[in-house]
Amino acid sequence: MLTDIVGCGNTVPTRDGRLDCMKKIGFLSFGHWTPSPQSRAQSASDVLLQSIDLAVEAERLGMDGAYFRVHHFAQQLASPFPLLAAIGAKTRRIEIGTAVIDMRYENPHYMTEDAGAADLIAGGRLQLGISRGSPEQVIDGWRYFGQRPIEGEDDADMGRRHAEEFLDLLRGKGFARPNPRPMFPNPPGLLRLEPYSEGLRDRIWWGSASNATAAWAAKLGMNLQTSTLKFDETGEPLHIQQAAQIRDFRAAWKEAGHKRTPRVSVSRSIFALLDDRDRAYFGRGSQEEDTIGFLDENTRAIFGRSYAAEPDVLIEQLKKDEAIAEADTLLLTVPNQLGVAYNAHVMEAILTMVAPALGWR
Numbered sequence: 130m131l132t133d134i135v136g137c138g139n140t141v142p143t144r145d146g147r148l149d150c151m152k153k154i155g156f157l158s159f160g161h162w163t164p165s166p167q168s169r170a171q172s173a174s175d176v177l178l179q180s181i182d183l184a185v186e187a188e189r190l191g192m193d194g195a196y197f198r199v200h201h202f203a204q205q206l207a208s209p210f211p212l213l214a215a216i217g218a219k220t221r222r223i224e225i226g227t228a229v230i231d232m233r234y235e236n237p238h239y240m241t242e243d244a245g246a247a248d249l250i251a252g253g254r255l256q257l258g259i260s261r262g263s264p265e266q267v268i269d270g271w272r273y274f275g276q277r278p279i280e281g282e283d284d285a286d287m288g289r290r291h292a293e294e295f296l297d298l299l300r301g302k303g304f305a306r307p308n309p310r311p312m313f314p315n316p317p318g319l320l321r322l323e324p325y326s327e328g329l330r331d332r333i334w335w336g337s338a339s340n341a342t343a344a345w346a347a348k349l350g351m352n353l354q355t356s357t358l359k360f361d362e363t364g365e366p367l368h369i370q371q372a373a374q375i376r377d378f379r380a381a382w383k384e385a386g387h388k389r390t391p392r393v394s395v396s397r398s399i400f401a402l403l404d405d406r407d408r409a410y411f412g413r414g415s416q417e418e419d420t421i422g423f424l425d426e427n428t429r430a431i432f433g434r435s436y437a438a439e440p441d442v443l444i445e446q447l448k449k450d451e452a453i454a455e456a457d458t459l460l461l462t463v464p465n466q467l468g469v470a471y472n473a474h475v476m477e478a479i480l481t482m483v484a485p486a487l488g489w490r
Contacts, residue, residue, distance in 0.1 A: 155194020
């Protein structure tokens with residue numbers, strides 16, 4: 130059926146004539162550390178160096194992407210560009226990205242320079258997920274970074290304004306008047322920010338928690354990231370709401386008249402139970418149903434279930450996830466505190482024992 134392949138990034142015919150959906154598969158690390166004997170990541174240094182090692186190992190295994198969450202005022206990964214640049218220098222093929230950078234905190238001009246430099250080091254492999262942010266560790270943390278909403282804005286509006294400024298700067302058009310007596314000779318005309326990385330503008334993603342912001346992102350020509358959390362807009366299961374969100378995004382993209390094909394990713398916690406370690410970590414008490422919570426006193430949200438089962442059971446469960454079917458990219462959230470070797474085992478299990486049976490490989 131056509132509905133079986135809607136949203137596939139790549140389709141290839143199988144021997145029986147069906148079209149299966151090939152997907153890019155990456156990992157998403159939140160980059161936690163804690164000084165606990167049970168944690169393999171006990172410091173910021175541990176997390177940063179292990180993140181580089183994990184990306185290198187993921188590339189060796191055949192994964193398509195290494196993505197990292199960004200949080201401020203927390204024992205997690207924060208400033209992303211030094212890490213992305215380091216991974217770019219140590220790898221050759223894998224996509225390197227974020228999911229997501231909170232734009233309420235960002236200076237779009239400085240971010241444009243950092244992103245351009247990291248993308249050039251990586252040879253044009255950055256895939257930057259940005260958003261208006263999520264609940265924080267501190268109250269209005271963006272104020273400590275010198276950010277203030279302008280009159281009539283709230284912090285979410287400010288984050289979206291910063292995103293639009295960033296997108297405009299990435300076009301590489303000159304805007305700054307040159308000094309008539311510069312230290313070094315200038316090219317003719319207005320000056321742009323440097324270094325400029327051509328094509329990066331098309332590799333910006335918006336992390337959307339609602340149908341409305343997904344459509345807004347499409348109009349601006351951003352790709353779409355949707356995670357394990359979404360505003361509960363219909364009361365339906367998360368995967369059904371996200372599938373509808375993705376369809377709304379693609380309809381808005383088509384209406385906007387963009388020339389290229391957009392990309393869409395979904396994030397999921399998926400663990401194949403192969404050995405006693407897997408069963409000890411994830412075989413008991415895993416979250417098998419979506420849950421409902423409130424991000425603030427007015428915002429009801431739905432949090433997605435985890436998948437943890439033997440491969441044959443996992444395959445049947447994942448076949449029913451409509452959002453994964455709609456997306457061209459799947460990001461596997463990984464428990465980074467369990468160390469590089471174990472997370473490589475988690476990724477390899479999905480790549481070899483689950484993805485081929487679903488037509489993703």
